[in-house]
Amino acid sequence: MENLLPLFSYMRGYKKTYLIAAILMGLSVGFSLVNPLILQIAVDNSIGDLNVENPIVAGIMELLKIESLSGYLWFFAFLYVVFTALRGFLLYFVGKLSASASEGTVKNLRDRLFNHIQRLPFSYHKNANTGDLIQRATSDMETLKKFLALQLVETGKVALMVLFSVYVMWRLSPRMTISAVSLTPVIFLFAWFFFRKIQSGFEIADEAEAELSTVIQENLSGIRVVKAFGAEGAQIKVFGEKNSEYRDKSYKLLSDLAWYWSISDFLCFSQIGLVLVYGVYLNLSGEITLGVLVAFTSYVTMLVWPIRQMGNIIADFGKALVSVERIQMILLEDEEDYVETGLKPQIAGNVKFEDVAFSYSDDPKRKILDGINFDIKHGEVLAVLGKTGSGKSTLAHLLAGFYQPVKGKILIDGIDLRSIEKTWLRKSVRLVLQEPFLFSGTITENIDIYGKSEQEQIFKAAKTASIDKDIIRFEKGYETYVGEEGVTLSGGQRQRIAIARTIIDKASVLIFDDSLSALDAKTERQVRKELRAENEEASILIITHKISTAMEADKIIVMDGGRIVQQGKHDELAVADGLYKEIWDHQNTFNGNIMTGHRGN
Numbered sequence: 001m002e003n004l005l006p007l008f009s010y011m012r013g014y015k016k017t018y019l020i021a022a023i024l025m026g027l028s029v030g031f032s033l034v035n036p037l038i039l040q041i042a043v044d045n046s047i048g049d050l051n052v053e054n055p056i057v058a059g060i061m062e063l064l065k066i067e068s069l070s071g072y073l074w075f076f077a078f079l080y081v082v083f084t085a086l087r088g089f090l091l092y093f094v095g096k097l098s099a100s101a102s103e104g105t106v107k108n109l110r111d112r113l114f115n116h117i118q119r120l121p122f123s124y125h126k127n128a129n130t131g132d133l134i135q136r137a138t139s140d141m142e143t144l145k146k147f148l149a150l151q152l153v154e155t156g157k158v159a160l161m162v163l164f165s166v167y168v169m170w171r172l173s174p175r176m177t178i179s180a181v182s183l184t185p186v187i188f189l190f191a192w193f194f195f196r197k198i199q200s201g202f203e204i205a206d207e208a209e210a211e212l213s214t215v216i217q218e219n220l221s222g223i224r225v226v227k228a229f230g231a232e233g234a235q236i237k238v239f240g241e242k243n244s245e246y247r248d249k250s251y252k253l254l255s256d257l258a259w260y261w262s263i264s265d266f267l268c269f270s271q272i273g274l275v276l277v278y279g280v281y282l283n284l285s286g287e288i289t290l291g292v293l294v295a296f297t298s299y300v301t302m303l304v305w306p307i308r309q310m311g312n313i314i315a316d317f318g319k320a321l322v323s324v325e326r327i328q329m330i331l332l333e334d335e336e337d338y339v340e341t342g343l344k345p346q347i348a349g350n351v352k353f354e355d356v357a358f359s360y361s362d363d364p365k366r367k368i369l370d371g372i373n374f375d376i377k378h379g380e381v382l383a384v385l386g387k388t389g390s391g392k393s394t395l396a397h398l399l400a401g402f403y404q405p406v407k408g409k410i411l412i413d414g415i416d417l418r419s420i421e422k423t424w425l426r427k428s429v430r431l432v433l434q435e436p437f438l439f440s441g442t443i444t445e446n447i448d449i450y451g452k453s454e455q456e457q458i459f460k461a462a463k464t465a466s467i468d469k470d471i472i473r474f475e476k477g478y479e480t481y482v483g484e485e486g487v488t489l490s491g492g493q494r495q496r497i498a499i500a501r502t503i504i505d506k507a508s509v510l511i512f513d514d515s516l517s518a519l520d521a522k523t524e525r526q527v528r529k530e531l532r533a534e535n536e537e538a539s540i541l542i543i544t545h546k547i548s549t550a551m552e553a554d555k556i557i558v559m560d561g562g563r564i565v566q567q568g569k570h571d572e573l574a575v576a577d578g579l580y581k582e583i584w585d586h587q588n589t590f591n592g593n594i595m596t597g598h599r600g601n
């Protein structure tokens, strides 16, 4: 139950709406309970023509000088219809208000979750399962909404119904009341225990659903790989297995539920039967009137079905609990420390790594970077070259402030990166990732991601990234829709749009994480030339596998196994024994062989 407590904070602005809905619900329950009394009076005093015992009705009769009610059956029918209509009218408002409150509450929660996801650290997103996150933000929210809109109201209704009806029934006949409620604890407890037993079933089915949506999501994102490898069969097999698993788990859950519905049906009908049999017995022995028997059959029906419904409500309650827990699990993840009260210095771009070491938290003993020392002076270009897995991207991520070194310091203009406010830092230190991601939207929207740049700035950024000529060739130019459902761009075009996005407002430090890899040599040179010319003041760090890219840099560092194994200029490194020369020789031979058609070994 305490798991639902966080929900109250999201009811902000809707607590009053819930309260009014609850009051109207109370009134509607009141109206429902009057109807059996109308039946009782009609049967006893109008059809049965007994003396009127109800003091209110007797009082009205005396006032209106009516001796017998036998001619007024129509009036009872009329009253019955009026109360039923009033109840319906109130229920309409209860539905409307609770829908508005639940939609609002879930909207608040969705906003909170989305904001939180945005603020979760890079490390979280690097390892997170997107399919699972999507499921939590959509289907878990839906479950919760259904619970808040329908089941919460229903729970209130059942509670009021039980309280009020027991009171009214007790006043009519205590003995009949005992018979009318005798099986209700059994029905309720049965629902309660069943719910507890089945809760894990809901969790298992939900997990299977999440796994299934992850398979679908991953398959759709990677469909080109699947096609390229002709791996459709294998994917269909994986999907088939997950799909069957989901079916089996859902089936198990539903068959357990079917078992519940049948037993609870039996218990409910037994309760109604008991009231009928005992009521007839009491009526025959003259202890209750026929009207009271009729009223009790009404009351017991009103009571027993909602209590049986409690099984359903409790089941939904279980699902809502699971959903809240799953959403809470994300909300409890620590947000990135943006160092909100940190420094906001004017960054010129002098970068210095001082004896930096780093390990990912999943394996703190494994040093991904160790003893890293280098600097980039304001306006310099540094190329980082090295074997794959040597820690180049990690180094870039550290400079962007996504992770903190476990040892040593990263300084920008002499200031420790840790003390700079993160959002501020990322305005000055820009990273173009290895895989460029384009959002669904126009090219303009993808370049001007903050939506605040002038048209001229966008054109200029596109020119610097050497994508301008490609863009104007599209029929709709800068308004061409890209991303999913948009035009298909080449890898190089995507990379250049991502570069244009990065350089649109002048940053002091630019990091290119192998983000020129999809460009041909000529275009790459052109992009680098433009970049350099337009960002003379910026410090540029280019991660690359190509010596042709690295050789033009002011400085080069060569990495192997998380360490810098060489540092210097191309001319020095190309002749010194070491990894750089090895790569240089290899790339020369490789390119030469390609040019001459030689295969090499």
Ligand SMILES: Nc1ncnc2c1ncn2[C@@H]1O[C@H](COP(=O)(O)OP(=O)(O)OP(=O)(O)O)[C@@H](O)[C@H]1O
Pocket (backbone or CB within 6 Å): 123, 126, 127, 360, 362, 368, 386, 387, 388, 389, 390, 391, 392, 393, 394, 395
């Ligand atoms: N989020 C992470 N959690 C744990 N280990 C990671 C994580 N990201 C990278 N690694 C590990 O850190 C090491 C360095 O990875 P990194 O991506 O920095 O290398 P890289 O030099 O950029 O490689 P490449 O040239 O292939 O892109 C690798 O062994 C990798 O498995």
